[in-house]
Amino acid sequence: MSDSAVSTEVAMSCRGLQKYLGEGETRVHVLKGVDLDLHRSEVSAVVGPSGCGKSTLLYLLGLLDWQDDGSISVCGEDVPRDRDGTHTDIRCEHIGFVFQFHFLLPEFTALENVMLPMRKLGQLSEEEMVSRATELLGQVGLGEKTGRRPSQLSGGEQQRVAIARALANRPSVLLADEPTGNLDVKNSMMVFDLLTRLAKEHQQAVLIVTHNPDLAERCDRILRMEDGLFVD
Numbered sequence: 287m288s289d290s291a292v293s294t295e296v297a298m299s300c301r302g303l304q305k306y307l308g309e310g311e312t313r314v315h316v317l318k319g320v321d322l323d324l325h326r327s328e329v330s331a332v333v334g335p336s337g338c339g340k341s342t343l344l345y346l347l348g349l350l351d352w353q354d355d356g357s358i359s360v361c362g363e364d365v366p367r368d369r370d371g372t373h374t375d376i377r378c379e380h381i382g383f384v385f386q387f388h389f390l391l392p393e394f395t396a397l398e399n400v401m402l403p404m405r406k407l408g409q410l411s412e413e414e415m416v417s418r419a420t421e422l423l424g425q426v427g428l429g430e431k432t433g434r435r436p437s438q439l440s441g442g443e444q445q446r447v448a449i450a451r452a453l454a455n456r457p458s459v460l461l462a463d464e465p466t467g468n469l470d471v472k473n474s475m476m477v478f479d480l481l482t483r484l485a486k487e488h489q490q491a492v493l494i495v496t497h498n499p500d501l502a503e504r505c506d507r508i509l510r511m512e513d514g515l516f517v518d
């Protein structure tokens with residue numbers, strides 16, 4: 287993938303990120319001081335052996351868990367370390383997630399699923415939310431299937447709805463944990479290319495955890511993690 291379109295603007299960064307998991311004898315020092323800058327329009331792959339801390343890092347950057355030490359900033363603003371709800375607001379506004387399993391709500395249509403993050407953020411009218419969700423589903427090639435429930439869509443289509451949902455609030459950062467891990471080779475490539483193309487179009491920074499070397503090679507850069515740290 288060409289890096290000519292990578293912006294110098296940092297969408298997210300972390301410094302000295304440390305995390306312990308578990309209690310007592312099972313306590314593990316998972317992240318040992320991770321430094322990272324994610325630039326807009328840049329797609330970074332995180333690779334490394336099982337258990338080295340990739341998902342833990344994604345959880346911390348996604349503000350789904352708290353670090354034990356170190357700092358995270360989003361669009362130049364430090365994320366406060368106290369657990370006062372600020373995290374949820376920042377997450378809603380700035381961060382989109384795509385997981386291996388789509389976590390779409392089964393009783394909702396594709397359109398309603400994509401509208402959910404917008405409802406939570408509460409900045410758009412009903413009409414604006416419908417319009418944006420419709421546009422996003424069109425961009426992921428599901429313009430004709432907006433009224434379908436997840437069970438009426440294929441695995442690849444469900445993951446495309448999840449991508450549209452992740453982009454709904456026009457986040458600064460898109461975090462993806464094995465986003466194609468549940469798909470066959472053909473759908474993997476298609477979903478991966480779609481995700482990275484749309485993120486670049488929307489000038490988002492993308493961080494993808496993957497065990498798939500073919501997908502990692504298609505990213506702008508590959509970050510190798512070993513035992514809780516990035517290595518050269």
Ligand SMILES: Nc1ncnc2c1ncn2[C@@H]1O[C@H](COP(=O)(O)OP(=O)(O)OP(=O)(O)O)[C@@H](O)[C@H]1O
Pocket residue numbers: 307308309312313314316334335336337338339340341342343
């Ligand atoms: N709740 C927990 N208590 C103790 N240790 C944990 C806990 N959750 C995860 N770990 C350990 O933390 C380490 C990092 O886990 P993490 O899920 O971040 O690894 P990973 O690199 O994403 O692995 P994989 O590629 O297998 O998904 C592992 O050694 C794991 O066993």
